[in-house]
Amino acid sequence: AWRLWTxxxxxxxxxxxxxxxxxxxEIFRCIHVGLLCVQHLPEYxxxxxxxxxxxxxxxxxxxxxxxxxxxxxxxxxxxxxSNNESCSANEMTDTFLEAR
Numbered sequence: 001a002w003r004l005w006t007x008x009x010x011x012x013x014x015x016x017x018x019x020x021x022x023x024x025x026e027i028f029r030c031i032h033v034g035l036l037c038v039q040h041l042p043e044y045x046x047x048x049x050x051x052x053x054x055x056x057x058x059x060x061x062x063x064x065x066x067x068x069x070x071x072x073x074x075x076x077x078x079x080x081x082s083n084n085e086s087c088s089a090n091e092m093t094d095t096f097l098e099a100r
Contacts, residue, residue: 002035002067029055035064 004012014027033054039045044065046054054061 001031002038002064005031005035005064029061032061032064035067036061038067038069039065040068041065 001013004010010028010031011024013031014022014024033046033051036044036046036054037051053059
């Protein structure tokens with residue numbers, strides 16, 4: 001969502017099935033506030049009372065900074081791979097269990 005937002009393609013975030021029945025400025029505001037809530041540094045994230053005020057008013061919102069779970073990595077060791085890879089900033093791994 002953050003990449004689409006920063007590339008000014010936020011309309012692609014909205015499901016086409018509900019696009020005609022929603023109020024686009026309200027949807028964009030919800031996406032904007034959501035992006036503010038996942039910024040990398042906790043001190044940049046709004047608290048819940050601020051979130052409620054942001055969603056219920058039409059005040060100008062600050063631009064969201066990069067989210068904490070997205071880091072751009074330039075892989076020069078493997079030029080055949082994509083230039084930008086995403087990885088987790090919290091170094092967590094997923095484990096999938098399989099039945100025998």
